[in-house]
Amino acid sequence: MRLFETRPGDDGLPGRERLLAVLALITGTLMAVVDTTMINLALPTIAADLDIPGSRAVWITNLFQVVCAAFLLVFAGLSELVTRRRLYLVGLSTFVLAALGAALSRNLETLLVFRALQGLGAAATLSIGPSIYRAIFPSRLLGSALGLSALVVAGGYAAGPTLSGVILSFADWPWLFALNVPLGVISLWLAKRALPRESPRQGSFDILGALLSMLMLASFFLAMDAVGHAAPLWQSGGWLVTAIMSCAGFIRRQRRAPYPLLPLSVFAEKRFTLAVSASGLAFIGQGLSFVALSFFYQEQMGFSPLETAWLFTPWPLAIMVVGPLAGRLADRINPSVLSSTGLLLLMIGLISLGLVDENTGVAGSLWRTALCGIGFGLFQPPNNREMMASLPPERSANVSGVMSTTRTVGQSLGVALVGAALALGLAVQLTLWLGALTTLLSLAASLARVPLAREANRARRASSQPS
Template sequence: MTQGASASATGQAAAQDQSSPWPVLWALVIGFFMILVDLTIVTVATPTIIEDLDASVNEVVWVTSAYMLAYAVPVLITGRLGDRYGSKRLYLAGLTVFTLASLWCGLTTTVEALIVARIFQGLGASLMTPQTMAIITRIFPPAQRGSAMAVWGATAGVAMVVGPILGGVLTDGLGWEWIFFVNIPVGLVAFVMAWRRVPALPTHAHSFDWLGVVLSGAAMFLLCFGIQEGHEKDWAGWILAMIAAGIALLVAFVVWQRLNSAEPLVPLSLFKDRNFSVSNAAIACMGSIGAAFGFPLMLYAQAVRGDSPTEAALLLVPMAVMSIFLAQPVGRLTDRLHPRQVMGFGFAASLVGFLILLWRLQPGVAVWEIAVPMGIVGIGNAFIWAPTAATANRNLPLRLAGAGSGVYNATRQVGSVLGAAAIAVLMDSRLAHYLPGAATHGEAGAAQIPDPHVAELFSKAMQDSLWLPAAMYAVGLVAVMFYEKPRHEGFGH
């Protein structure tokens, strides 16, 4: 078939789905939800994996960091690959890699092998994510695109909360391996639905910025590895040199994006749109919060309260319920209210809830004293995830929507990578301060700490660590104050 005939055929397929694009969205959401759940599903299983695989806290955090890093680094280029070779084809390829890597994760017997398997999971996720946003942008008419993106954004927010809950139930009932095995049937269903429902959209040529890929990938790896391993290696000279080299490469990447006259990975002209820039700052904060808050909270619940993985995960239910319950009404508000009002309320409510949680995170507190602030955080999050996604690309011309989607996804993932690395450093350092030796083994395991004094010190270490996500909520609140009124037709009606 000639390229023209191929474009015509795929154009017809797209046109057929244009009349009812929602089934396509739901088909994509299944796979997208699954890969985002895996960003946080490990957090509640952390104590069990530490015990079963004889691992340290830092090593188990690397199980999540490796996934996030492999997810974040290629995501800028995989969007362009989808444009060149077909978004549907790249999505299905990524889903296949992700599902097979999930089987590998569940079959591993050492923490090192688990980290390697998670890298391949992350690569599969990186192939999938940009395709979902790009397909939505192309198949939905402008009048429905905001609602579709609100669903997409809400899916991200709900998945970040459902991950630990699902992880707790599976770890408690079947074993930590099943937090990965569960992806196999879900992946098969997602593959069949995408194969049948997602149209093969027309492709077009791209020049690929491989130098940009190398610079950004090397910068992210050096920064993440240096930050996460810094405390454990006593901030040795070579660790500081890695961090400095990562910063230097990041600067070189930005300079190269400015100088590249062909097709840069990150068109810097995107950031001339204030709302796009602010949305990227907000979603970076949310990415870091989603990656960071679960580790200290789940360790506290299981080591101090003596909760099972399921009981620990249930502490997050109020947050998940409020996020899900409010997703639709908040989506409607996004088209009528100034984004500064919507996201400002969201970050403020989440910050208040988180500060209450920090205050009450002590041995012996009643469940409701944790559930109430978690619910408040969930209310706030509902006003952040979907509206931020809907606002990010709202003012951009359609020709830049694909590039904007890739940058937005990459920014969220960069925030997640750095959040996971930073929380590992904080937990390690605070445990070393209050309970020398606990960061390696022992008190960080799955069993409840029997000594009340030790339990109190462990709680303090986890409280101190949770100041990181609290600070990121505060940064996000400041950032969203810079939103301007959207320029799209029909705003405010």
């Protein structure tokens, strides 16, 4: 395969070691993504078995997500001191052991403890995953590598609900967690053998910045969750104020810290900043679309939860097909052009979904969802490549942390917007139009960096020519 061919002058790992390292990343990422989607579908079953109300059962998912979101930037910064390889191995080990603990849990309190530990392990692996791809693959294949990453994530989202349904049809819910144990052992063996070794950075760790980062991201997620569940204004407002104040403190700290958790100088690179903006706005559109369509298909069109899951399937399947192709093309042509084209298709797809009514058949819903998936698949890998390639390799861990955090924040905000619309009694389809609007703004940010990317390509070609 082209991804595992070694050419003279290649950076990264040799072909065979590259393959083993990628297999370790694939299994680790799949576990984290599939785990989330599987457990979401199993919450009613778990609630009934543990004899708890649904309002408490949702914290089996919420706690995992809050902990994971809170530690993304922290672990990205910490990886420079302990090295990405060690952090990935510790994070993966924590996730697997916590999955075993969750499988053995027989009450909600114990299960929540292990779910928090799973979130901690997932944060360690997901926060640095993209930067490890950059360390594994040569620069000429960076887009293709990130396209492979997009395929893995989309495959996890597509397979999770179906796998959960299959397992629950003949086994109890603890087996959903136990499934991670053998996969985790394999992934750990591969990671320990193949992930590249590197020297740690000298210097101190920004402990105050880490604490402010955790408070900022955790309180933001809780604020968005409160909005999404129509919680009292004092509750959502309190968390939001906490998030804003801790964000201000975090920025102030990063400007003064000798070894900042997230060097703000990375945002001086316009290509990086525009790519981050485009990513966040696009994930808002994706996050609200998934939730809005779930309500619309079930409450207004009368589909069952399983039928609704199948109606969503074209979106991740399209990403699985288009994502690797888009990543490969991004190694050859301007990634900003590809990303902008994908955002245009995504916007058209969201507009078409906003026009769906009770008379729209299954086929009409499927092609609209597939169009969104094609657009998002064409957007994400080239945009991620822009984020990675716009900064020096030594900033890869920071870029990876920003990339993961942007995705989490964008999706959470999208879900919260749907919850707010429902709380206000607005038609759920109006949020799809809002998603189209955020995608339009994302498209504007993406188009703004097209000339910047062209200039960077010309400068790179000029510097590579012999004088």
